[in-house]
Amino acid sequence: MAIYHLEAKVITRGTGRSVVAASAYASCSQIYNDYDGIQHDYTRKQGCVYSEILLPPNAPTEWKDRSELWNAVEAAEKSKDSRLARELIVALPIEVGLDEWKSILKKFISEQCVSNGMCADVSIHNTDGHNPHAHILLTVRPLDEKGKWQSKTQKEYLCNRGDKERGFTAAEFKAAQTDGWEKQYQYKVGKKKIYMTPSEAEAQNLERVSKNPKSTRFGRQNPICAEWNSEEQILTFRKAWEEAVNKSLEQKNIDARVDFRSFADRGIDKQPTIHEGVTARIIEQRGGISERCELNRQIRKDNVLLRQLKALVKSLTEAAKETVSVIAEKLEKCREKAIFSLYEFKHNEKLSADIQHDNTVIDLLLSRFTNVKKQISQKSSKAKKLRAEKNGLSAVNVFKRRQLSEQLENLQTEVDELKTEKAVLLSDMKCETEEDLPNIKKQREKNDVSLKNISTRNVQLAEQMKANIDDFKATVADILPENMSAVQEERSNFRDTMKSLWTKIQQKYGYRSNYDLLKFAKDEIDMELGEYTPHIRKSILKDLEQKRRQADEQQRQRKQRDEWER
16 A cells, blocks of 8 residues: 655765765766865666756756766865765655656655756655656755856855844845945954944044954854755745645555554554664565564554554443542642632743843943943044144134133033943943943843744643633533532542642742732632632732732832833
8 A cells, every 4th residue: 555755864065975976876877076086986886767857947958867966066065074965765655666666766766856946856766566666866056047056055154233233145144235334344452452443433533453354153044044954944845745745645545544644643543663674675675674573563563552452441431530530630630720820920921021121221221321422432523522622722822722622621521421430330330341231132132032922822831821821611511410529529629729839830940939819819710710709718818909009109210210210
Protein backbone atom coordinates (compact mmCIF):
# COMPACT_ATOMS: atom_id res chain seq x y z
CA MET A 1 0.00 0.00 0.00
CA ALA A 2 1.05 3.63 -0.49
CA ILE A 3 3.08 5.03 2.40
CA TYR A 4 4.09 8.60 3.20
CA HIS A 5 7.78 9.38 3.49
CA LEU A 6 9.57 12.69 2.91
CA GLU A 7 13.03 13.08 4.41
CA ALA A 8 14.79 16.45 4.18
CA LYS A 9 18.58 16.64 4.49
CA VAL A 10 21.17 19.39 4.01
CA ILE A 11 24.33 18.56 2.09
CA THR A 12 27.12 20.56 3.71
CA ARG A 13 30.91 20.51 3.57
CA GLY A 14 30.89 20.71 7.37
CA THR A 15 29.97 17.00 7.49
CA GLY A 16 32.41 16.06 4.72
CA ARG A 17 29.78 15.73 1.98
CA SER A 18 29.93 16.85 -1.65
CA VAL A 19 26.90 17.74 -3.76
CA VAL A 20 28.72 16.44 -6.87
CA ALA A 21 29.06 13.06 -5.16
CA ALA A 22 25.39 13.14 -4.07
CA SER A 23 24.26 13.87 -7.65
CA ALA A 24 26.47 11.13 -9.10
CA TYR A 25 25.10 8.64 -6.56
CA ALA A 26 21.45 9.56 -7.17
CA SER A 27 21.77 9.47 -10.98
CA CYS A 28 24.12 6.40 -11.04
CA SER A 29 26.56 8.37 -13.18
CA GLN A 30 30.18 9.54 -13.24
CA ILE A 31 30.98 13.19 -12.40
CA TYR A 32 34.34 14.89 -11.79
CA ASN A 33 34.41 17.39 -8.89
CA ASP A 34 36.47 20.45 -9.87
CA TYR A 35 36.50 21.68 -6.25
CA ASP A 36 38.47 18.81 -4.70
CA GLY A 37 39.67 16.96 -7.84
CA ILE A 38 37.83 13.70 -7.01
CA GLN A 39 36.16 11.54 -9.68
CA HIS A 40 32.83 10.17 -8.36
CA ASP A 41 31.87 7.06 -10.33
CA TYR A 42 28.58 5.30 -9.54
CA THR A 43 27.96 3.84 -13.01
CA ARG A 44 27.99 0.28 -11.64
CA LYS A 45 25.22 1.10 -9.16
CA GLN A 46 21.85 -0.40 -10.12
CA GLY A 47 18.32 0.92 -9.68
CA CYS A 48 18.14 4.41 -11.24
CA VAL A 49 15.28 4.25 -13.76
CA TYR A 50 14.92 8.00 -14.49
CA SER A 51 16.82 11.23 -13.87
CA GLU A 52 16.36 14.82 -15.08
CA ILE A 53 17.43 18.41 -14.39
CA LEU A 54 14.66 21.02 -13.95
CA LEU A 55 15.71 24.70 -14.08
CA PRO A 56 14.01 28.08 -13.57
CA PRO A 57 13.86 30.39 -16.66
CA ASN A 58 16.75 32.63 -15.49
CA ALA A 59 19.22 29.74 -15.00
CA PRO A 60 22.00 29.16 -17.61
CA THR A 61 21.01 26.55 -20.19
CA GLU A 62 24.33 24.69 -19.80
CA TRP A 63 23.21 23.67 -16.32
CA LYS A 64 21.01 21.04 -17.99
CA ASP A 65 24.21 19.02 -17.62
CA ARG A 66 24.31 18.00 -13.94
CA SER A 67 28.12 18.13 -13.96
CA GLU A 68 27.99 21.81 -14.97
CA LEU A 69 25.22 22.60 -12.46
CA TRP A 70 26.72 21.07 -9.34
CA ASN A 71 30.29 22.12 -10.11
CA ALA A 72 28.93 25.67 -10.42
CA VAL A 73 27.38 25.23 -6.97
CA GLU A 74 30.66 23.92 -5.53
CA ALA A 75 32.57 26.85 -7.09
CA ALA A 76 30.16 29.45 -5.65
CA GLU A 77 30.71 28.25 -2.08
CA LYS A 78 34.06 29.29 -0.56
CA SER A 79 33.68 28.29 3.09
CA LYS A 80 34.83 24.91 4.37
CA ASP A 81 31.46 24.36 6.07
CA SER A 82 29.19 25.79 3.35
CA ARG A 83 25.66 24.49 2.82
CA LEU A 84 25.71 23.18 -0.76
CA ALA A 85 22.23 21.79 -1.41
CA ARG A 86 19.09 20.37 0.12
CA GLU A 87 18.10 16.77 -0.58
CA LEU A 88 14.54 15.49 -0.40
CA ILE A 89 13.99 11.73 -0.39
CA VAL A 90 10.35 10.82 -1.08
CA ALA A 91 8.58 7.47 -1.18
CA LEU A 92 6.63 6.79 -4.39
CA PRO A 93 3.23 4.98 -4.37
CA ILE A 94 3.58 1.37 -5.55
CA GLU A 95 -0.01 1.44 -6.87
CA VAL A 96 1.11 3.38 -10.01
CA GLY A 97 3.96 3.03 -12.48
CA LEU A 98 6.98 4.94 -13.78
CA ASP A 99 5.05 7.36 -16.02
CA GLU A 100 2.82 8.43 -13.15
CA TRP A 101 5.84 8.80 -10.83
CA LYS A 102 7.42 11.17 -13.37
CA SER A 103 4.21 13.16 -13.59
CA ILE A 104 3.89 13.47 -9.79
CA LEU A 105 7.53 14.51 -9.37
CA LYS A 106 7.56 17.05 -12.21
CA LYS A 107 4.37 18.70 -10.97
CA PHE A 108 5.61 18.79 -7.36
CA ILE A 109 9.07 20.13 -8.27
CA SER A 110 7.76 22.69 -10.77
CA GLU A 111 5.18 24.15 -8.36
CA GLN A 112 7.12 23.98 -5.10
CA CYS A 113 10.77 24.37 -6.14
CA VAL A 114 11.48 25.62 -9.66
CA SER A 115 8.73 28.29 -9.53
CA ASN A 116 10.46 29.70 -6.42
CA GLY A 117 13.84 29.92 -8.18
CA MET A 118 15.46 26.62 -7.15
CA CYS A 119 17.37 24.37 -9.55
CA ALA A 120 16.37 20.69 -9.13
CA ASP A 121 18.02 17.37 -9.96
CA VAL A 122 15.59 14.44 -9.61
CA SER A 123 16.31 10.71 -9.87
CA ILE A 124 13.95 7.74 -9.37
CA HIS A 125 15.28 4.53 -7.76
CA ASN A 126 13.39 1.24 -8.06
CA THR A 127 15.71 -1.66 -7.38
CA ASP A 128 13.38 -4.52 -6.45
CA GLY A 129 9.89 -3.06 -6.95
CA HIS A 130 9.19 -2.96 -3.19
CA ASN A 131 10.72 0.40 -2.29
CA PRO A 132 10.39 2.92 -5.13
CA HIS A 133 11.64 6.34 -4.09
CA ALA A 134 13.11 9.54 -5.54
CA HIS A 135 16.11 11.70 -4.67
CA ILE A 136 15.54 15.44 -5.27
CA LEU A 137 18.60 17.71 -5.01
CA LEU A 138 17.77 21.44 -4.67
CA THR A 139 20.05 24.48 -4.77
CA VAL A 140 20.07 26.68 -1.66
CA ARG A 141 21.58 29.89 -3.14
CA PRO A 142 19.11 32.00 -5.18
CA LEU A 143 19.79 33.39 -8.66
CA ASP A 144 19.35 36.96 -9.83
CA GLU A 145 17.58 37.95 -13.07
CA LYS A 146 20.78 37.46 -15.09
CA GLY A 147 21.35 33.94 -13.79
CA LYS A 148 24.15 34.88 -11.37
CA TRP A 149 24.36 33.58 -7.82
CA GLN A 150 23.11 35.98 -5.17
CA SER A 151 24.81 36.42 -1.79
CA LYS A 152 23.45 34.38 1.11
CA THR A 153 24.06 37.26 3.53
CA GLN A 154 24.44 41.04 3.21
CA LYS A 155 26.46 43.38 5.43
CA GLU A 156 24.11 45.22 7.81
CA TYR A 157 25.20 48.64 9.10
CA LEU A 158 23.92 49.79 12.49
CA CYS A 159 22.85 53.39 11.87
CA ASN A 160 21.69 56.04 14.31
CA ARG A 161 19.07 58.78 14.24
CA GLY A 162 18.53 60.59 17.51
CA ASP A 163 18.13 57.96 20.23
CA LYS A 164 17.21 55.18 17.80
CA GLU A 165 19.52 52.56 16.31
CA ARG A 166 18.55 50.46 13.31
CA GLY A 167 20.23 48.14 10.82
CA PHE A 168 20.36 48.84 7.08
CA THR A 169 21.93 47.05 4.14
CA ALA A 170 23.97 49.12 1.69
CA ALA A 171 20.98 49.46 -0.66
CA GLU A 172 18.59 50.36 2.16
CA PHE A 173 20.98 52.96 3.59
CA LYS A 174 20.87 55.05 0.42
CA ALA A 175 17.16 55.68 0.98
CA ALA A 176 17.45 55.91 4.78
CA GLN A 177 20.22 58.53 4.54
CA THR A 178 17.71 61.07 3.21
CA ASP A 179 15.58 60.49 6.34
CA GLY A 180 18.42 61.51 8.66
CA TRP A 181 19.99 58.10 9.40
CA GLU A 182 23.81 58.13 9.76
CA LYS A 183 26.40 55.40 9.97
CA GLN A 184 28.39 55.15 13.21
CA TYR A 185 32.18 55.18 13.41
CA GLN A 186 34.67 54.86 16.24
CA TYR A 187 35.92 58.16 17.69
CA LYS A 188 38.50 58.72 20.41
CA VAL A 189 36.96 60.19 23.56
CA GLY A 190 39.72 60.51 26.12
CA LYS A 191 41.32 57.09 26.33
CA LYS A 192 38.20 55.29 25.05
CA LYS A 193 36.89 54.53 21.57
CA ILE A 194 33.17 55.20 21.21
CA TYR A 195 30.83 54.67 18.27
CA MET A 196 28.92 57.81 17.22
CA THR A 197 27.67 59.56 14.09
CA PRO A 198 29.90 62.05 12.18
CA SER A 199 27.53 64.91 13.07
CA GLU A 200 27.82 64.17 16.81
CA ALA A 201 31.59 63.85 16.55
CA GLU A 202 31.92 67.09 14.61
CA ALA A 203 30.06 68.99 17.37
CA GLN A 204 32.67 67.73 19.87
CA ASN A 205 35.71 68.06 17.55
CA LEU A 206 36.51 64.37 17.91
CA GLU A 207 38.94 62.42 15.77
CA ARG A 208 37.81 59.28 13.91
CA VAL A 209 40.02 56.27 14.65
CA SER A 210 38.49 53.72 12.26
CA LYS A 211 37.18 53.76 8.69
CA ASN A 212 34.88 50.78 9.28
CA PRO A 213 31.30 51.69 10.24
CA LYS A 214 29.50 49.85 13.04
CA SER A 215 27.72 46.71 11.79
CA THR A 216 26.13 43.49 12.99
CA ARG A 217 28.43 40.55 13.54
CA PHE A 218 26.97 38.12 10.97
CA GLY A 219 25.09 40.49 8.65
CA ARG A 220 21.55 39.94 7.45
CA GLN A 221 20.49 36.72 5.78
CA ASN A 222 19.14 36.98 2.25
CA PRO A 223 15.32 36.87 2.70
CA ILE A 224 15.00 34.24 -0.05
CA CYS A 225 17.58 32.01 1.71
CA ALA A 226 15.81 32.60 5.04
CA GLU A 227 12.52 31.44 3.50
CA TRP A 228 14.08 28.38 1.86
CA ASN A 229 15.82 27.38 5.12
CA SER A 230 12.75 27.86 7.34
CA GLU A 231 10.75 25.12 9.05
CA GLU A 232 7.66 26.49 7.30
CA GLN A 233 9.23 25.63 3.92
CA ILE A 234 9.78 21.99 4.98
CA LEU A 235 6.17 21.79 6.21
CA THR A 236 5.04 23.23 2.87
CA PHE A 237 7.04 20.54 1.04
CA ARG A 238 5.51 17.80 3.21
CA LYS A 239 1.94 19.01 2.73
CA ALA A 240 2.41 19.54 -1.03
CA TRP A 241 3.86 16.04 -1.49
CA GLU A 242 0.85 14.53 0.32
CA GLU A 243 -1.53 16.45 -1.97
CA ALA A 244 0.41 15.48 -5.12
CA VAL A 245 0.37 11.75 -4.28
CA ASN A 246 -3.28 11.69 -3.17
CA LYS A 247 -4.41 13.56 -6.29
CA SER A 248 -2.61 11.03 -8.50
CA LEU A 249 -4.18 8.09 -6.64
CA GLU A 250 -7.62 9.71 -6.86
CA GLN A 251 -7.28 10.23 -10.63
CA LYS A 252 -6.43 6.53 -11.00
CA ASN A 253 -9.52 5.59 -8.89
CA ILE A 254 -7.30 4.05 -6.21
CA ASP A 255 -8.69 4.15 -2.65
CA ALA A 256 -5.30 4.37 -0.90
CA ARG A 257 -4.30 7.74 0.60
CA VAL A 258 -1.24 9.12 2.43
CA ASP A 259 -1.05 11.64 5.30
CA PHE A 260 1.98 13.83 6.10
CA ARG A 261 0.99 14.27 9.77
CA SER A 262 2.52 12.22 12.59
CA PHE A 263 0.52 9.66 14.58
CA ALA A 264 0.33 12.15 17.48
CA ASP A 265 -1.09 14.94 15.28
CA ARG A 266 -3.62 12.51 13.77
CA GLY A 267 -4.75 11.33 17.19
CA ILE A 268 -3.37 7.80 16.67
CA ASP A 269 -1.98 6.57 19.96
CA LYS A 270 0.55 4.00 18.86
CA GLN A 271 4.28 3.75 18.31
CA PRO A 272 5.41 4.20 14.68
CA THR A 273 7.68 1.63 13.05
CA ILE A 274 11.12 2.58 11.77
CA HIS A 275 12.50 2.58 8.22
CA GLU A 276 13.97 -0.86 7.52
CA GLY A 277 15.81 -0.28 4.25
CA VAL A 278 16.86 -2.64 1.49
CA THR A 279 19.84 -4.06 3.41
CA ALA A 280 17.67 -5.25 6.29
CA ARG A 281 15.26 -6.96 3.91
CA ILE A 282 18.05 -8.73 2.05
CA ILE A 283 19.29 -10.12 5.38
CA GLU A 284 15.78 -11.41 6.17
CA GLN A 285 15.40 -12.96 2.68
CA ARG A 286 18.63 -14.88 3.16
CA GLY A 287 17.37 -16.38 6.42
CA GLY A 288 19.09 -14.01 8.80
CA ILE A 289 17.56 -11.71 11.42
CA SER A 290 17.85 -7.97 10.90
CA GLU A 291 17.83 -5.77 14.00
CA ARG A 292 15.58 -3.23 12.28
CA CYS A 293 13.06 -5.85 11.16
CA GLU A 294 13.11 -7.47 14.60
CA LEU A 295 12.51 -4.06 16.23
CA ASN A 296 9.52 -3.42 13.95
CA ARG A 297 8.05 -6.83 14.84
CA GLN A 298 8.36 -5.96 18.54
CA ILE A 299 6.77 -2.52 17.92
CA ARG A 300 3.76 -4.18 16.25
CA LYS A 301 3.34 -6.53 19.23
CA ASP A 302 3.60 -3.58 21.63
CA ASN A 303 0.92 -1.69 19.68
CA VAL A 304 -1.48 -4.65 19.97
CA LEU A 305 -0.86 -4.78 23.74
CA LEU A 306 -1.30 -1.00 23.96
CA ARG A 307 -4.73 -1.20 22.31
CA GLN A 308 -5.81 -3.89 24.75
CA LEU A 309 -4.58 -1.88 27.75
CA LYS A 310 -6.33 1.26 26.50
CA ALA A 311 -9.62 -0.60 26.19
CA LEU A 312 -9.24 -1.94 29.76
CA VAL A 313 -8.32 1.48 31.17
CA LYS A 314 -11.28 3.07 29.39
CA SER A 315 -13.72 0.58 30.88
CA LEU A 316 -12.29 1.07 34.38
CA THR A 317 -12.35 4.84 33.98
CA GLU A 318 -15.97 4.85 32.92
CA ALA A 319 -16.87 2.73 35.92
CA ALA A 320 -15.12 5.02 38.37
CA LYS A 321 -16.11 8.30 36.73
CA GLU A 322 -19.40 8.74 38.55
CA THR A 323 -18.27 7.73 42.03
CA VAL A 324 -18.71 10.20 44.89
CA SER A 325 -14.98 10.30 45.62
CA VAL A 326 -14.03 11.13 42.03
CA ILE A 327 -16.65 13.89 41.80
CA ALA A 328 -15.52 15.44 45.10
CA GLU A 329 -11.87 15.36 44.05
CA LYS A 330 -12.73 16.93 40.69
CA LEU A 331 -14.63 19.79 42.34
CA GLU A 332 -11.74 20.59 44.68
CA LYS A 333 -9.21 20.50 41.84
CA CYS A 334 -11.32 22.88 39.73
CA ARG A 335 -11.64 25.24 42.70
CA GLU A 336 -7.92 25.12 43.51
CA LYS A 337 -6.89 25.75 39.88
CA ALA A 338 -9.28 28.71 39.63
CA ILE A 339 -7.86 30.27 42.81
CA PHE A 340 -4.29 29.83 41.61
CA SER A 341 -5.14 31.36 38.21
CA LEU A 342 -6.78 34.39 39.84
CA TYR A 343 -3.79 34.87 42.17
CA GLU A 344 -1.38 34.83 39.23
CA PHE A 345 -3.69 37.20 37.30
CA LYS A 346 -3.75 39.77 40.13
CA HIS A 347 -0.01 39.36 40.75
CA ASN A 348 0.63 40.08 37.06
CA GLU A 349 -1.58 43.18 37.18
CA LYS A 350 0.50 44.62 40.04
CA LEU A 351 3.74 43.68 38.29
CA SER A 352 2.50 45.34 35.10
CA ALA A 353 1.70 48.56 37.00
CA ASP A 354 5.20 48.60 38.52
CA ILE A 355 6.83 48.08 35.11
CA GLN A 356 4.74 50.87 33.56
CA HIS A 357 5.85 53.18 36.39
CA ASP A 358 9.50 52.24 35.74
CA ASN A 359 9.02 52.98 32.03
CA THR A 360 7.58 56.42 32.83
CA VAL A 361 10.57 57.27 35.03
CA ILE A 362 13.04 55.99 32.39
CA ASP A 363 11.33 58.03 29.65
CA LEU A 364 11.41 61.19 31.78
CA LEU A 365 15.08 60.75 32.68
CA LEU A 366 16.12 59.97 29.10
CA SER A 367 14.13 62.90 27.72
CA ARG A 368 15.66 65.30 30.24
CA PHE A 369 19.14 63.88 29.63
CA THR A 370 18.79 64.36 25.86
CA ASN A 371 17.59 67.93 26.39
CA VAL A 372 20.47 68.74 28.78
CA LYS A 373 22.98 67.22 26.39
CA LYS A 374 21.55 69.29 23.53
CA GLN A 375 21.75 72.46 25.61
CA ILE A 376 25.36 71.75 26.53
CA SER A 377 26.22 71.28 22.85
CA GLN A 378 24.41 74.49 21.84
CA LYS A 379 25.95 76.61 24.60
CA SER A 380 29.42 75.16 23.99
CA SER A 381 29.08 76.00 20.30
CA LYS A 382 27.93 79.52 21.14
CA ALA A 383 30.85 79.97 23.57
CA LYS A 384 33.23 78.81 20.87
CA LYS A 385 31.93 81.48 18.47
CA LEU A 386 32.13 84.21 21.15
CA ARG A 387 35.66 83.18 22.05
CA ALA A 388 36.66 83.34 18.39
CA GLU A 389 35.03 86.77 18.11
CA LYS A 390 36.86 88.02 21.22
CA ASN A 391 40.20 86.73 19.98
CA GLY A 392 39.64 88.57 16.71
CA LEU A 393 39.13 91.97 18.39
CA SER A 394 41.99 94.40 18.73
CA ALA A 395 43.22 95.56 22.14
CA VAL A 396 41.60 99.00 21.75
CA ASN A 397 38.07 97.51 21.81
CA VAL A 398 38.10 97.28 25.59
CA PHE A 399 34.36 97.68 26.11
CA LYS A 400 33.46 95.01 23.54
CA ARG A 401 36.04 92.58 24.92
CA ARG A 402 34.69 93.08 28.45
CA GLN A 403 31.14 92.48 27.21
CA LEU A 404 32.18 89.28 25.45
CA SER A 405 34.10 88.12 28.55
CA GLU A 406 30.97 88.53 30.68
CA GLN A 407 28.90 86.58 28.16
CA LEU A 408 31.51 83.81 28.05
CA GLU A 409 31.61 83.65 31.85
CA ASN A 410 27.80 83.38 32.04
CA LEU A 411 27.77 80.70 29.35
CA GLN A 412 30.49 78.73 31.14
CA THR A 413 28.48 78.91 34.37
CA GLU A 414 25.38 77.62 32.59
CA VAL A 415 27.37 74.84 30.93
CA ASP A 416 28.87 73.81 34.29
CA GLU A 417 25.39 73.71 35.84
CA LEU A 418 24.10 71.63 32.92
CA LYS A 419 27.05 69.23 33.22
CA THR A 420 26.28 68.85 36.93
CA GLU A 421 22.64 68.11 36.09
CA LYS A 422 23.82 65.65 33.41
CA ALA A 423 25.96 63.83 36.00
CA VAL A 424 22.99 63.72 38.41
CA LEU A 425 20.75 62.29 35.67
CA LEU A 426 23.34 59.62 34.88
CA SER A 427 23.49 58.77 38.57
CA ASP A 428 19.68 58.56 38.74
CA MET A 429 19.80 56.13 35.83
CA LYS A 430 22.54 54.15 37.63
CA CYS A 431 25.03 54.87 34.82
CA GLU A 432 28.67 55.56 35.54
CA THR A 433 29.25 57.10 32.11
CA GLU A 434 27.24 57.95 29.01
CA GLU A 435 28.43 54.67 27.49
CA ASP A 436 26.10 52.84 29.89
CA LEU A 437 22.96 54.53 28.45
CA PRO A 438 22.31 51.72 25.90
CA ASN A 439 21.77 49.41 28.90
CA ILE A 440 18.94 51.68 30.10
CA LYS A 441 17.39 51.69 26.64
CA LYS A 442 17.69 47.90 26.47
CA GLN A 443 15.99 47.67 29.88
CA ARG A 444 13.19 49.86 28.51
CA GLU A 445 12.78 47.50 25.55
CA LYS A 446 12.80 44.48 27.89
CA ASN A 447 10.08 46.15 29.97
CA ASP A 448 7.90 46.53 26.86
CA VAL A 449 8.40 42.85 26.02
CA SER A 450 7.54 41.92 29.62
CA LEU A 451 4.34 43.99 29.49
CA LYS A 452 3.31 42.28 26.27
CA ASN A 453 4.04 38.82 27.72
CA ILE A 454 2.12 39.66 30.91
CA SER A 455 -0.88 40.82 28.86
CA THR A 456 -0.83 37.62 26.79
CA ARG A 457 -0.46 35.48 29.91
CA ASN A 458 -3.38 37.22 31.66
CA VAL A 459 -5.63 36.49 28.68
CA GLN A 460 -4.70 32.80 29.04
CA LEU A 461 -5.25 32.91 32.81
CA ALA A 462 -8.69 34.49 32.41
CA GLU A 463 -9.66 31.73 29.97
CA GLN A 464 -8.31 29.02 32.29
CA MET A 465 -10.13 30.49 35.29
CA LYS A 466 -13.41 30.67 33.36
CA ALA A 467 -12.98 27.09 32.13
CA ASN A 468 -12.38 25.81 35.68
CA ILE A 469 -15.38 27.72 37.06
CA ASP A 470 -17.62 26.47 34.25
CA ASP A 471 -16.37 22.90 34.79
CA PHE A 472 -17.07 23.20 38.53
CA LYS A 473 -20.62 24.46 37.98
CA ALA A 474 -21.34 21.86 35.29
CA THR A 475 -20.15 19.07 37.60
CA VAL A 476 -22.31 20.36 40.47
CA ALA A 477 -25.33 20.53 38.15
CA ASP A 478 -24.87 16.86 37.18
CA ILE A 479 -24.81 15.61 40.82
CA LEU A 480 -27.97 13.76 41.78
CA PRO A 481 -29.85 15.42 44.71
CA GLU A 482 -29.54 12.29 46.83
CA ASN A 483 -25.73 12.32 46.38
CA MET A 484 -25.19 16.02 47.10
CA SER A 485 -24.65 15.60 50.86
CA ALA A 486 -22.21 12.73 50.37
CA VAL A 487 -20.20 14.71 47.80
CA GLN A 488 -19.97 17.78 50.04
CA GLU A 489 -18.87 15.63 52.96
CA GLU A 490 -16.31 13.84 50.80
CA ARG A 491 -14.87 17.17 49.60
CA SER A 492 -13.55 17.86 53.09
CA ASN A 493 -11.18 14.88 52.67
CA PHE A 494 -9.52 16.58 49.69
CA ARG A 495 -9.62 20.17 50.90
CA ASP A 496 -6.34 21.62 52.03
CA THR A 497 -6.52 24.58 49.68
CA MET A 498 -4.74 27.39 51.50
CA LYS A 499 -1.81 25.32 52.71
CA SER A 500 -1.14 23.56 49.38
CA LEU A 501 -1.68 26.71 47.33
CA TRP A 502 0.57 28.78 49.56
CA THR A 503 3.30 26.17 49.16
CA LYS A 504 2.96 26.28 45.35
CA ILE A 505 2.96 30.08 45.32
CA GLN A 506 6.10 30.25 47.48
CA GLN A 507 7.82 27.78 45.16
CA LYS A 508 6.94 29.91 42.10
CA TYR A 509 7.24 33.47 43.42
CA GLY A 510 9.63 33.15 46.37
CA TYR A 511 9.97 36.37 48.40
CA ARG A 512 7.34 38.08 46.21
CA SER A 513 4.60 35.76 47.52
CA ASN A 514 1.64 37.60 49.06
CA TYR A 515 -0.59 35.70 51.48
CA ASP A 516 -3.20 38.49 51.60
CA LEU A 517 -3.53 38.32 47.81
CA LEU A 518 -4.05 34.56 48.08
CA LYS A 519 -6.85 35.08 50.61
CA PHE A 520 -8.40 37.67 48.30
CA ALA A 521 -8.27 35.23 45.34
CA LYS A 522 -9.79 32.45 47.44
CA ASP A 523 -12.67 34.66 48.61
CA GLU A 524 -13.36 35.90 45.09
CA ILE A 525 -13.48 32.39 43.62
CA ASP A 526 -15.56 31.00 46.45
CA MET A 527 -18.11 33.77 45.92
CA GLU A 528 -18.16 33.05 42.18
CA LEU A 529 -18.73 29.35 42.87
CA GLY A 530 -21.49 30.09 45.40
CA GLU A 531 -19.50 28.58 48.27
CA TYR A 532 -20.43 31.31 50.83
CA THR A 533 -23.66 32.07 52.71
CA PRO A 534 -25.17 35.60 52.23
CA HIS A 535 -23.94 36.77 55.70
CA ILE A 536 -20.35 35.69 55.02
CA ARG A 537 -20.58 37.05 51.50
CA LYS A 538 -21.57 40.49 52.82
CA SER A 539 -18.61 40.53 55.20
CA ILE A 540 -16.20 39.53 52.46
CA LEU A 541 -17.54 42.17 50.08
CA LYS A 542 -16.97 44.78 52.79
CA ASP A 543 -13.35 43.65 53.20
CA LEU A 544 -12.84 43.68 49.43
CA GLU A 545 -14.23 47.23 49.17
CA GLN A 546 -11.82 48.36 51.89
CA LYS A 547 -8.90 46.77 50.05
CA ARG A 548 -9.95 48.46 46.82
CA ARG A 549 -10.01 51.85 48.56
CA GLN A 550 -6.53 51.22 49.95
CA ALA A 551 -5.28 50.30 46.46
CA ASP A 552 -6.83 53.46 44.98
CA GLU A 553 -5.17 55.58 47.68
CA GLN A 554 -1.79 53.99 46.97
CA GLN A 555 -2.23 54.66 43.26
CA ARG A 556 -3.16 58.32 43.97
CA GLN A 557 -0.04 58.76 46.12
CA ARG A 558 2.11 57.18 43.39
CA LYS A 559 0.74 59.64 40.82
CA GLN A 560 1.45 62.58 43.12
CA ARG A 561 5.02 61.36 43.59
CA ASP A 562 5.47 60.99 39.82
CA GLU A 563 4.14 64.54 39.23
CA TRP A 564 6.50 65.90 41.89
CA GLU A 565 9.45 64.10 40.30
CA ARG A 566 8.54 65.51 36.90
